[in-house]
Amino acid sequence: MRSPSPSALGEEYAPLVTSLRNGSRIEIAAACPAAQALGLRPGMAVTQARAQVPGLDIRPADPEGDRGSLRTLAILAARRWSPVVALSGTDGLFLDLSGTAHLFGGEEQMARRIVRLLARAGFAVRLAIADTPGAAWALARFRGTCICPPGAQAEALADLPTAALRIDEAAVELLRRLGIDRIGQLAALPRAPLARRFGSGTVLRLDQALGQVAEPLHPVIPPEAIAVRQRFAEPIATAEAIEHWLGVLTPRLAAALEAEGLGVQALECIAERVDGVPQRIRIGLARPSRDGAHLLRLLRRRIEDVEPGYGIDAIALHVRRAAALEAQPVVERLDAEAAPDLATLVDTLATRIGPAAMWRMRPVESDVPERSLACAPVLDPPVRGTMHAKPDDVRQLDRNPPLPPWHPGWPRPARLLARPERLDHVMAELPDHAPRRFTWRGRPHRVVCADGPERIQGEWWRRDAERMSVRDYFRVEDETGRRYWLFRSGDGERAATGDLSWYLHGVFG
Numbered sequence: 001m002r003s004p005s006p007s008a009l010g011e012e013y014a015p016l017v018t019s020l021r022n023g024s025r026i027e028i029a030a031a032c033p034a035a036q037a038l039g040l041r042p043g044m045a046v047t048q049a050r051a052q053v054p055g056l057d058i059r060p061a062d063p064e065g066d067r068g069s070l071r072t073l074a075i076l077a078a079r080r081w082s083p084v085v086a087l088s089g090t091d092g093l094f095l096d097l098s099g100t101a102h103l104f105g106g107e108e109q110m111a112r113r114i115v116r117l118l119a120r121a122g123f124a125v126r127l128a129i130a131d132t133p134g135a136a137w138a139l140a141r142f143r144g145t146c147i148c149p150p151g152a153q154a155e156a157l158a159d160l161p162t163a164a165l166r167i168d169e170a171a172v173e174l175l176r177r178l179g180i181d182r183i184g185q186l187a188a189l190p191r192a193p194l195a196r197r198f199g200s201g202t203v204l205r206l207d208q209a210l211g212q213v214a215e216p217l218h219p220v221i222p223p224e225a226i227a228v229r230q231r232f233a234e235p236i237a238t239a240e241a242i243e244h245w246l247g248v249l250t251p252r253l254a255a256a257l258e259a260e261g262l263g264v265q266a267l268e269c270i271a272e273r274v275d276g277v278p279q280r281i282r283i284g285l286a287r288p289s290r291d292g293a294h295l296l297r298l299l300r301r302r303i304e305d306v307e308p309g310y311g312i313d314a315i316a317l318h319v320r321r322a323a324a325l326e327a328q329p330v331v332e333r334l335d336a337e338a339a340p341d342l343a344t345l346v347d348t349l350a351t352r353i354g355p356a357a358m359w360r361m362r363p364v365e366s367d368v369p370e371r372s373l374a375c376a377p378v379l380d381p382p383v384r385g386t387m388h389a390k391p392d393d394v395r396q397l398d399r400n401p402p403l404p405p406w407h408p409g410w411p412r413p414a415r416l417l418a419r420p421e422r423l424d425h426v427m428a429e430l431p432d433h434a435p436r437r438f439t440w441r442g443r444p445h446r447v448v449c450a451d452g453p454e455r456i457q458g459e460w461w462r463r464d465a466e467r468m469s470v471r472d473y474f475r476v477e478d479e480t481g482r483r484y485w486l487f488r489s490g491d492g493e494r495a496a497t498g499d500l501s502w503y504l505h506g507v508f509g
Contacts, residue, residue, distance in 0.1 A: 015053060018061035019046050029061035066090060074220040081114065086217040092140070094133050094217055107147055115145065130156070133217065134209030138164035138183075154210055158184030165205040171198050183209070226260065226319040228252045235274050235311025239303050242271070245315050246299050253317050254292035263288025263325030269299055271306050272314040279306045284355050286379045287343040288323040294344060298351050346378050367456055369416060369505060410454050413485045413506030420503035423486070428502070431492025434474040438486070440504050445478040455491070470497040475508070483508035 015035035017028045026046045035056070040049050050056055067090065074093055078085040081104075084096035097107065104110035107129050118125045128139035128146050135153035139146055142164045148156045157164065160183050163172050175198070180186050186194075186206060195203045207213040228249050236242065246269070257264060265288050269281040281302045289295070306312075350358055362376040421440065428435035434450030452474035458466025473487040485506035490498025 014055045014057040015040070016057045016059065017046075017049065019058050020061040020063070029063075063090070071220060075222045078220055078222050081110070084217060084219045086219050088133075088137060092137070094136070096217065096219075097129065111145070111147065132209055132211045133215050134166065134205060135211075137166060138209060154187065157209060158182065158187070162186055165202070165209055167202050167205050171202050174198065223260075226253070226256050226262070226264075226322065227316055228256065229314060229316040231314040232312070235313055237308040237311045239306075242303055242306060242308075242312070242315070243300060246303075247296055249315065249317050250292040250296045250299070253295070253319070254290045257290035257319070257322070257325075260322075261324060262319075262322040263290050264295070264319050264322050266319075266321035267295065267299075268318045268320050269302075270316045270318065271308070271312045272316070273308065273312055274310045277309065279308075279312075281305060282320075283347075283351055285343070286346040286350065286355075286377075288325045289343070289347075290325060294347070298347055301348075301351050343379060366459065368459060369412065369456070370418075370420075371459075372412075373416070413483075414509035416485075416506040417504070420487070420505045423502040423504055426502040428488070430500075432472065434476055435486065435502060438502060438504075440484075445482075445484075447476045448479055450474050450476040453488075456487075468494075468496045473505070 015038060016032045017035050017040060018030045019026050020029035021027075028040060028042050028044045028046060028049055030042055031040045035049075035053070038053050040053065040056075046058060050058070070087060070090065070093070074085045074087060077093060077095060082095045082097055082100050086094040088094050097110065101107045101110050104113055111127055111129060115125050115127060126140045126144055128136045128143070128148065130136040130139060130148040130153050131150055132153055135148060135157055138157055138160055139148060142160045143156075146156075161172075161181060162175050162183055163169075165183060165186075175181070175186065180189075183206070186202075187210065191203055191207075204213060208215040230245055230249055232245075236245070253264075264285060266282070266284050269283075271279040271281075273279060281299060283295075283298045283302065285298075346358065358378050359375045360378050361373045364372050364374050366372045423435075424439040425444070426435045426438045432453055434452055435447055437444065437446045439445070453472035454474075456471045456473060458469030460467040469489075470491045471487045471489060472491065473485060475483060476486055477483045484504055485508065486502060486504055488498070488500060488502050490500045492500065
């Protein structure tokens with residue numbers, strides 16, 4: 001864990017630690033290098049740390065999230081670097097490089113690639129390569145990044161403290177009282193008296209680190225991708241045959257997803273042709289689903305994209321992306337109206353026009369029109385029911401309805417241009433009259449009616465250039481019945497507020 005770097009303005013952040021409750025005591029779970037330089041260590045009471053370092057940045061630890069992230073990293077490592085990857089406590093991984101290091105240019109080159117890749121992801125890495133997991137664990141934590149030559153783990157571990165053997169703290173303290181501080185001193189002792197005095201666990205860890213006893217790893221098994229396949233005795237080449245077999249495969253895929261508790265988000269259908277040129281159909285879903293009938297409807301609309309050629313030998317459905325699909329919450333009242341589920345409609349439209357062509361606008365708290373909205377996914381996350389407030393909750397005193405995101409008295413155009421476009425040949429009276437005529441994109445327009453102005457000031461807290469910025473917006477209608485949203489830069493009286501140029505910002509429906 002590391003502390004944030006100073007900002008570009010020279011402001012330095014406070015030392016950062018995470019806290020964790022241990023019974024009735026709140027302790028430090030982790031500390032950044034700046035906090036460790038001030039004497040703060042994991043296990044120290046937070047009250048003592050706060051008294052020792054005023055202004056300390058203390059944030060709650062998330063052990064479950066850390067374990068989940070470590071397991072995710074282990075799965076990625078198993079898919080990329082080694083088939084055998086095991087968890088090592090709460091902050092480490094074991095990778096069995098036997099038979100895989102030569103694929104990355106050797107152990108040294110592979111270690112460099114791993115360190116660089118994790119550094120780009122924001123992780124500080126201490127990596128060691130040795131013949132045994134125990135030796136690699138000790139070297140990584142007590143010496144740093146290094147590569148131990150084959151068969152030299154005894155010499156490499158001789159100068160390390162006995163705590164590097166992953167033994168109990170009580171055994172480490174007892175060895176220290178007897179004058180045994182290094183692994184080399186402990187390895188020189190006879191095994192039988194050592195086992196009687198310190199237990200078999202200490203001897204086992206020592207022999208595992210030296211390679212005299214094997215240490216099995218419990219690898220993390222990456223989840224297998226879900227796929228269903230159907231091969232044919234004779235090639236098929238008609239749309240009816242393809243549709244028939246898709247109707248056979250989709251129920252099997254839905255059953256496999258249900259067994260795993262997942263819903264598909266991205267599905268790929270691969271039709272393997274006789275000539276070896278695969279035909280692919282890719283569909284994406286707005287919300288995880290394992291409804292076989294819905295998946296079949298989406299695939300049917302894309303059958304025309306398949307070119308069978310001389311025939312298709314096999315058809316397979318591959319789940320490219322999936323998510324957990326749990327039970328949905330139900331309302332308490334049977335007569336309550338359920339919100340309409342638009343996921344099916346969104347999937348149908350996305351299959352035809354593509355998911356990139358679909359979005360939804362969400363309001364943003366801003367007075368400037370181009371900042372008052374942003375693109376959002378078509379579907380919102382599920383809305384949970386409102387919680388009942390307690391009888392003494394002061395928020396019940398507020399009887400006012402929630403404020404609308406946009407003021408209803410000043411409607412916004414149906415189409416807002418990404419960037420206002422400048423108008424030419426504008427004729428208007430100053431300071432607060434709408435234009436009588438203007439030219440937009442080379443076409444003249446004569447205004448027959450108008451409404452406004454609506455004055456919008458610049459957001460001075462964003463930048464100094466907007467302190468005096470003023471826009472006067474008008475809704476105008478030309479002789480053809482088309483309505484536009486125009487604004488004048490400046491208030492018409494002070495030159496500092498704008499240059500009196502006119503722009504078109506939106507078009508009403």
